[in-house]
Amino acid sequence: EAGVAQSPRYKIIEKRQSVAFWCNPISGHATLYWYQQILGQGPKLLIQFQNNGVVDDSQLPKDRFSAERLKGVDSTLKIQPAKLEDSAVYLCASSAGSQGRTEAFFGQGTRLTVV
Amino acid sequence: GESVGLHLPTLSVQEGDNSIINCAYSNSASDYFIWYKQESGKGPQFIIDIRSNMDKRQGQRVTVLLNKTVKHLSLQIAATQPGDSAVYFCAEGGGSQGNLIFGKGTKLSVKP
Numbered sequence: 001e002a003g004v005a006q007s008p009r010y011k012i013i014e015k016r017q018s019v020a021f022w023c024n025p026i027s028g029h030a031t032l033y034w035y036q037q038i039l040g041q042g043p044k045l046l047i048q049f050q051n052n053g054v055v056d057d058s059q060l061p062k063d064r065f066s067a068e069r070l071k072g073v074d075s076t077l078k079i080q081p082a083k084l085e086d087s088a089v090y091l092c093a094s095s096a097g098s099q100g101r102t103e104a105f106f107g108q109g110t111r112l113t114v115v
Numbered sequence: 116g117e118s119v120g121l122h123l124p125t126l127s128v129q130e131g132d133n134s135i136i137n138c139a140y141s142n143s144a145s146d147y148f149i150w151y152k153q154e155s156g157k158g159p160q161f162i163i164d165i166r167s168n169m170d171k172r173q174g175q176r177v178t179v180l181l182n183k184t185v186k187h188l189s190l191q192i193a194a195t196q197p198g199d200s201a202v203y204f205c206a207e208g209g210g211s212q213g214n215l216i217f218g219k220g221t222k223l224s225v226k227p
Contacts, residue, residue, distance in 0.1 A: 004158075033215065042204050042217035043159065056214045091158055093215075100208030100215040101147045101166075106158030 002026065004107035006092050012113045018080035021110045025073070025094030031055075032069055033104060034077050035091040043091055049075065050098055082114045127224045134192040136221045138205035141186060147208035150179060150190045152201045153220070159204060162190070167209075192223075200225045 005024040013019050025032050030051050035043035046065065048055040051072040060067070064083070069075040079086055089111050093104040128134045140148070146167040151159035165172045165179045165188075172179050178191040188205050202222050208215045 035217070042219045045214055045216060048214050056212050058212075093158075095215075099213030100210070101213075102208075103149060103161050103164060104215055105161070106151075108156075109158050 004092055004094055004105055006107035006110055008110055009108065010111050012115060013082055015084055015114050016081040018078065019082055019112065020076050020078045021090050021092075023075045023077070023092030023107060025075070025092070026105055029094035029096050030072070031095045031098055031104075032075050033093040034067055034075070035093065037089045037091055037109070039088070046077070084114050087112060087114045124219070125222045125224070127226060128195050130195060130197060130225050130227050132195055134195045134199070134223060136190045136203050136223065138188040138218055139186060140188060140205075140207045142207060142210045143186065144210045145207035146210070148179070148181060148188050149206045149208065149215075150177075151204045151206060153204065154201045195225050197225045197227060199223060
């Protein structure tokens with residue numbers, strides 16, 4: 001079974017530029033998560049999708065971050081404009097179940113550096 | 116508010132010893148708990164999970180204990196090996212939001 005795929009693996013941008021991350025979840029997984037992991041901290045949930053609907057985006061900085069899940073499969077996370085404090089690893093995860101009650105499988109993450 | 120925290124940020128053990136990593140959670144509505152292992156440069160990897168209708172669950176060399184009375188979760192690793200060196204996170208799921216929230220993590224270092 002193929003795992004969660006993310007791209008790119010690394011990205012360096014200047015502040016105020018925009019950036020987009022892509023995630024392909026495990027086939028058939030209804031739930032998709034985007035997490036932000038700052039160095040030395042645990043993953044922080046940004047947004048959770050159930051199929052193509054948003055379950056929780058309470059921690060998403062909506063003035064600069066946006067996310068969509070196309071046809072309930074792939075997802076993109078965008079930051080525009082980026083700030084220095086957005087430097088982090090962005091992790092995508094998917095799970096077969098819903099409501100945060102089943103194992104989530106993680107991708108390798110995208111390491112973003114904002115300079 | 117909801118929060119998941121860990122008692123110890125770092126843990127150093129001798130190879131072959133048993134390790135115990137602790138976690139406290141505050142949302143009594145959470146009904147699903149997971150332990151993840153994260154190695155440098157990789158995404159979190161599932162270790163073991165437990166539902167709130169259980170107190171204990173065992174896997175291969177790992178055991179998770181859940182104490183709902185004091186909202187405490189622990190991960191026990193038997194005969195710790197150098198390959199167990201990593202950061203360990205607990206996460207709670209379900210709850211009122213139906214999401215999956217992570218704690219800060221504990222770094223486990225295994226001395227040969």
